[in-house]
Amino acid sequence: MNQLVRMSQIGEAETIKEPSADLRVPFAQSGAFVCKFIIGEPTERAVCCGAPVQDGKSWCAYHRRIVFEPTRPGRIR
Template structure:
């Protein structure tokens, strides 16, 4: 069943700025408190975002928005 969802319901959160490319580090050298979102192809020379993260999460706020789909009001499950 299709539902009409207004764009204002989907894009209500504040915009999060993309982290600087200067923060990127090789995945193998990434530490405990940096974003592990892989930029480009996941291979043995993978590079991750490297932006600081909060509360021990794996991804920064910008990349969490890409990884997780936001909930939408009125969505059937």
Template sequence: MNQLVRMSHLFPADTVKEPSPEHRIPFAQSGAFVCKFIIGEPNDRAVCCGAPVQDGKSWCAFHRRIVFEPARPGRLR
């Protein structure tokens, strides 16, 4: 099972509300301009967030904060 650690639990950040579950749709039916973050286990019946997104991004603001780790000062890449 996937373990999810929210970055907001580790670092203080701006408050971004979690999208409503009413937006959720099957991943196979997700089109453009909806969040494609998979809710639960990825399988043939995967459900994605489905919340509206802006600027052609793949994830809504809430899930982008989970997917991307913010850069830390002094960190070498």
């Protein structure tokens, strides 16, 4: 998998249902309002999630919870 996954986030992502594999589209053909999370390895034939997104985001709610690490109090940036 090419995206960063923190073990602490795996349980959180399970609270949101994973998008259907039927929504997957080739990355080169993905539109402006679909999840760009790449499934598998990023190659010239990459396939992305394809689930609908809101507010111009790049990833659906399921994949956004996997990709982003929540901020922790007292963390130095």
